[in-house]
Structures are given as structure tokens and as C-alpha cells.
Amino acid sequence: MRSAYSVETVRAAERELMARLPEGALMQRAASGLAAACAELLGRVYGSRVVLLVGSGDNGGDALYAGARLARRGAGVTALLLAPERTHPGGLAALRAAGGSAREAAGGALDGRAAEDGAVAAGVAELIRRADLVVDGIVGIGGSGGLRPAAVPLAVLARASDAVVVAVDLPSGVEADSGEVRGEAVRADATVTFGTHKPGLLIDPAREYAGATRLVDIGLRPHLPPTADLEALQHADVAALLPSPAAESDKYRRGVVGVAAGSARYPGAAVLAVSGALHGGAGAVRYVGPAGDAVIARFPETLVSAGPPSKAGRVQAWVVGPGVGDDAGVVDEVLASDVPVLVDADGLRLADRAAVRARTAPTLLTPHAGEAAALLGTSREEVEAARLPAVRELAARYGATALLKGSTTLVAGPDGGPVRVNPTGTPWLATAGSGDVLSGLAGSLLAGGLDALDAASVAAYLHGLAGRVAAGEGAPVGASEVAATVARVWRDVVGGGWAAPSAGY
Template sequence: MRTAYSVETVRAAERELMARLPQGALMQRAAAGLAAACADLLGRVYGSRVVLLVGSGDNGGDALYAGARLARRGAGVTAVLLNAGRAHAAGLAALRRAGGTVTGTEGAPPLIDRADLVVDGIVGIGGTGGLRPEAVPLADAADRSRAAVVAVDLPSGVDADTGEVHGAALRADLTVTFGTHKPGLMIDPARDHAGSVRLVDIGLALPEDAALEALQHADVAGLLPLPGAESDKYRRGVVGVAAGSVRYPGAAVLAVSGALRGGAGAVRYVGPAGAAVIARFPETLVSDQGPKAAGRVQAWVVGPGAGDDAATVAEVLTADVPVLVDADGLRLAERDTVRARTAPTLMTPHAGEAAALLGVAREEVEGARLAAARELAERYGATVLLKGSTTLVASPGGPEPVRVNATGTSWLATAGSGDVLSGLAGSLLAAGLSARDAGSSAAYLHGLAGRIAAVGAPVGAHDIAEAIPRAWRDVRDV
């Protein structure tokens, strides 16, 4: 499990550790890890040209001490001070002793243009808002240059706690973060500014209640349902899929394709696309008599391609089993009906659907994904899987960390991909997983399947579905 902690929690852990260490020892630990990462990125340190962008906080001190280490190995290091009077004095002295030079911002862009490496130590994790005006030309120069850019703890200008970017922000090729991941390094749009992320252990003692967590292979493997010796198709769980319409029969087919590969023992389909479903998946149990006449199920998926079939959505929401609501179902489901449910509900909107449910612009959701997921979960009293470049799974009312998934690929942005995800997550619900575990495990497998199917080339939703068994085997290492 990869975890991320809030700035407040990190600061408290740092204070506790610094009280037990000699003065400056914690910064030296961070600087040593930062210098090692910079050296690895450079390959050859001797003779390289390094520019440090140094702000007034501890991030600037980390950059200065790391620069001193690189200078002692033969790099030509220049520190650009954004505020000379407030630069970290001890770090500045260390850089000068090692042979580094210091300059102001006026002549910095040409230095950055010629650099092999730029180290961003402008703003630390306590920064809010975008870059200050005097830092923007430096960030622009770094973006235009051929130099590799390394951010200290997180890219300057992004919000450490939320992943939001308000204004100009630096873009890094590598972010070296200390002690623990910060939420902003795992959630877009800030994640897109971070590049690769390298975690340096500096000895922080952190509590169990993380702000964010990301499942990894071992975590998902422990959640996936496995049939036992006494299992039959009904004991493994039956998922009902109420999806598709005369206009959108493909949505039903794709939702069923995901459901069949999700671990449940059987799939019941209800809706007007039965002929298309049977033609593609003859193992499906098909009915056109409505959800209540379909037979027993342990979970329902409702909404993909449903058009304006509000009656079916309403009928499914009365069922006393877990229900996944997607696509048209999100538009048709009454908020009070969802809130009144006693069985778990998993909602799976993309940013546009989430914006419509919240009554805001899509750009607002995309710019504040964490806040949007949490707000939706609270408004509807449901678990929310917010799809996107970083998929978030938020639960209502509880202390559980929001889960973030980044196994996907941009090739997943294709018609029908979400229908496959809905079927897969619904099947995991039917197999007995909680809404939170089903949503986050499904997102993980779906993203991994997308990578497997794409391998750098365009894919269709059916390709993603067909790659799910391989993703499943990969996670379980079989």
C-alpha cells in the first residue's frame, strides 16, 4: 500500500523527529537523498552544469545543501536566489565552501538555458496558490530548456494536500519527496507536474490515518475473490446488469463483458439488448421482464446506455443489494432515493457527470478532483468512483482514506471503456467486496488491462475487457 499524508501530519512528524536529532540533521538527510537522485539523473556529475532555484524556505535549504554535495563531485553549481536576504544561511555557506556560485533572478534564464539540471527549491509543501510573479520567468525558462528538472519535495506552485494547481506551476521530470508521499503527487492536475516520483526515507514516524492511499499488486491480490472447493456459480455471486437500449445496445454488451470477467459466478442481463448480449456472450442469463423478475442477484449494475429509462433505474435502486450506478443512471437516479438506500451504492461518474451532479463546470471538477469526489460521496451518501487520469474512490462519512488509482493509460479514454469498468466492479460487488474495495480493485485491474491491451497503440473497449484475465493473473502472479 502506498500512502500519502497531509501537510499538517508531515509537519508534526518532522517536529517530533527534529526534537530527537542534532540541529540540521534532518535537512542533511533530505539533501543527501536529493543529491543522490540528481546524480543518478545526470549520470555523470563531474563537469555538469546545475542551476538551483532557491526560495526562502527549507526547500531552498535542501536544494543548497544538495547543490554543495554535487559541487564537491565536480559539478558547476549556481544558485539563483529569489530573495537573497531570506535564503537559508547555512545552506548558502555550504554551497559557497564547495565552490558553488550565487546570483539573483535577473540573469537566470540564460543560465537555465545552458544547464544540464535544474533543481526546483522555490516553494515547499506549505506553499499555497500558484508561483509568485518573480518565479514565473524561471519556471518558464526551465520548461523551455533541455535541462532535466528535479523538484524538491513537490513541484513549486502545486497544492500538496489537494493536487490542485492555482496559477503557474513548475513542471518537473522527477520529484524527490521526503518521508512520505503527499496527496498532490498522486492526484491530477498536480501529478502531471511531478514527473516520476522518488521517495526518500528520512525516518518520519507517521500515524495510520493517511489522507490518501493507493493499492498495489499485493493489496489487490488479497481482495480478489477466489472460488473454493465447494463453490458453485451461485455461491460465487450473481451480478445483474440493467443496461443498454435500442439506441445503445453496445453499452449492454460491454458492461456484460466486464461483469463476466470480474469474479462473479453468473451474469443476469435485463434490458432491450438481450439479443446482442446473447449473440456475443451466450453464457449470460437474459430476461426482458424487468429487474424484479430477473431472478436472484447479489449486486446490480444499472445505467450504461440506458437512455431515458428512469423506471428501470428506480426499480434497481429499491433492491436490497449493492448497486453500481453509472452513465445515464447517474442522471436518472434521484438523490433522495440513493441516500435512503441501506445497501451499499457505488457511483462511477467521469468529470462531466460529476460536474452535472454537483451543479458546477466540468473544469472545476477536473481542477479539484479530490474535493469533488468527497463532496459527491457526502451529498449522495454513496461511495464515489470518480473516473479520470487519476481515478479516486471516496466513501461517505467515514475516516477511511480516499483511494487513488493510477494504473491506467491515456488510451483508456475510449468509448465504452467505462461500461467495461462498471461491469467489472459490479461483479466484484456481487462476489462480496465492499463498495470501496470493489471500486478500487476494479479501477486497478481495468487500468492494468488497458496498459496490457494498448502497449502504446489505440485500443477499443472490447480489447480492454479481453485483457482483464491477463491483468488478474499478473496481479496474482500466476
């Protein structure tokens, strides 16, 4: 499992570690890892052209010491200093001693006004344009509010060049703790981060700015708390959580999931939710609703009932909402049950919010950004810009587990523990009915005995992998194809036959 920790936690761990090390040793560890990653990206270090964008913090020092290592291997290294009077002195001396050079990044005398105007010194644009590698050491993980005006032209020039752009620890201008991007920021091709991942590296929109990430071990792990702020499941974690029938299992012991979905207008939602449920490991699927003919025609193994849900027979979990239209009664009845309930789509709009908060059995809400905005009384844009705070607020406000769908799917529990971020998926999953399949899959895992956080996280993982496989090299994919591929990726995860998703390079 990959873990990410907040800036405050990382800073505390760094202080503990530095107290045990000689002065400067921690920065040298970081610089060594950064230099090695840069060398790998360059391929051939000797004769390459490297530009360092250097701010006043420790990230600038990391960049300077790494640049010195590259210069000793024959690279031509130039540091562009955004704050010459506050540049890390040891790093600057090391770079110059190794044969590298440094110059002011801002145009004219660095008197404050020129920096605010965002001017660049003569020749800076040409240096960046001709570079093979640009290292972003402008701002560290403590930065906030986007890039300062003086740094914006450098970020723009780096992005427009043919150089590989490498961020030190985190792209400058993004929020480390929330993944928000509140202004201009560096768009990196790769990010080399130290000690542990930071939440912003795993969550959009900041994740889009980070590129591929590499984690460099600097000895921080023993000084970090056992519970992270953010977690990302990997293959081994998912394989350990997937339900597996024992010799004495029957269809009832494996769990029965009820699906209350669809309507005369939207029968396909019922079919797709059932298709996801049938591939989620439960022993049986009970369907309740007006789309029974469509469901039984496609999936004759489904146990179909006209309803109401209370008359359908015993279930271990319910899925309610996809395509139910305006049938608030079915949503109310399912919420009144004493088993875990997943609420999606129309169910999120129709559910009595007080009833959701009052439930004693687990509840799983699975909104997209627009539905989450309605539940929170805010705008879709605000949810998409601050996905991590939004999913935490959803879970806390409703006393439920919340799965926020999107480019990075997030899952938060009501207890305020670590938020799960899903590392799988593809933009091709943004297609009609995909969410219905996900709901059925997660509901089946709930019925199979997983708690709400695990059911949601595992379902998102398998759903994302299925989308990737179904889309192949990048072709449109339908929700039915995604559902049909779940069994394949399930086998691959359990058997280790599919390469574990990684953001590294």
C-alpha cells in the same frame, strides 16, 4: 500500498522527529537523498552544470545542501536566489564552502518592484539554458496559489531548456493537499519527495507537473498516523483482495451480478457492461433489458431476462445505467433493492437523488467529470481542477462510495476515510464503452463479496492495466479489447508476472 499525507500531518510528524534529532539532521537527511537522486539523473556528476532555484523556505535549504554535495563531486553549481536576504544561511554557506556560487535571480536591485515585475538578472537565462540539471527549491509544501511573479520566468526558462528539472518535495506552485494548480507552476521531469508522498503528487492536474517521483526515507514513518489521507493500491494489495473460488464453490456461492443496461438505441452498452461483469470473478451474470438478443449472441453464458429487475432472480449486486436511455423506471427499481448497487452513465442522470441517499445497502456511483459536475451542481472545469475535493464531496453528499473517472481515477467512501487513487491506466482508455466495461467489472467484484471501496479500487486497477496491455506500445484500443484483456492482467497480478506500476525512477 503507497500512502500520502496532508501538509498538516507531515508538519506534525516532522516536529516530532526533529525533537529527537540533533539540530539540522533532518534537513541533511533530505539533502543527502536529493543529491543522490540528482546524481543518478545526471549519470556523470563531475563537470556537469547544475542550477538551483532557491526560495526562502526549507526547500531552498534542501536544494543548497544538496548542491553542496554535488559541488564536492565536481559539478559546477550555481544557486539563483529569489530572496537573498531570507536564504537559508547554513545551506548557502555550505554551497560556497564546497566551491559553488550564488547570485540574485531578480534583475536590478532586489527592491520588491523588480521582483514583482518578474525580471531576471543578466545572464540568468543563459545559465539555465546551458544547465544539465535544474533543481526547483522555490516553494515548499506549504505554498499555495501558484508561483509568485518573480519565480515565473525561472520556471519558464527551466521548462524551455534541455536540462532535467527536479522538484524538491513538490513542484513549486502546485497545491500539496488537493492536487490543484491555481496559477503558474514548475513542470518537473522528476520530484524527490521526503518521508511520505503528498496527495498532489498522485492526483491530476498536479501529478502532471511532478514527473516521475522518488520517495526518500528520512525516518518519518513511525511518526505518521496509521491512516493516510490518500492511498494507492499496488499489486500485492490487489492480489490479496481478488476473489478466488474455493473447492466447494458453485456459481451461486461465487456471487451473481445483475446488469440492467442497454436499450434499443444503445445495445452495445449492455454488451460491454456484461463483458466486464463476466471477467470480474462472479459466478454468473444476469442481464435484464431490451438488448438481450445482442447480449446472448455475444455471450451465451449470460442469464438473460426481459425484466423487470425484480423478476430476474436473485443477485448479490446490481449494475444499472449504461445505455438505458430515459428508462427511469429500471433505475428506480434497482435502487429500491436491498443489495449493493453500482450506478453509472444514464443511471446517474435518472436516479432519484433522495432515493440514493436513503439506501441502506452500499451504493457505488461511477461518474466522469461532467456527470460529477451535474451531481454537485457545479461545472466540469471546477471538478477537473479540484478532483480530490470533488470526489470527497460526492461521497459525503450522497452517502455513497464515489469513483470519479479521469486521468487519475479517485475512489472515496462515505465515511470520510482515505481516498484511493488508481496508479494504472493509459490515455487510450478514453474511448467509447470503456466506462461500461469498468462498471460491469466493478459490479461483479461487488457481487463476489468485496465492499464498495475495494470493488471500485480493484476494478479501476485491473481496468487500467488491461488498457495498458491492450494498447501495447501506444496504439488505439477499443473497449471490447480492454474487456478481453482483463483475464490476462488478473493472472499476472495474482501470479506476480507483471511489473507493479510505479511512479518512481
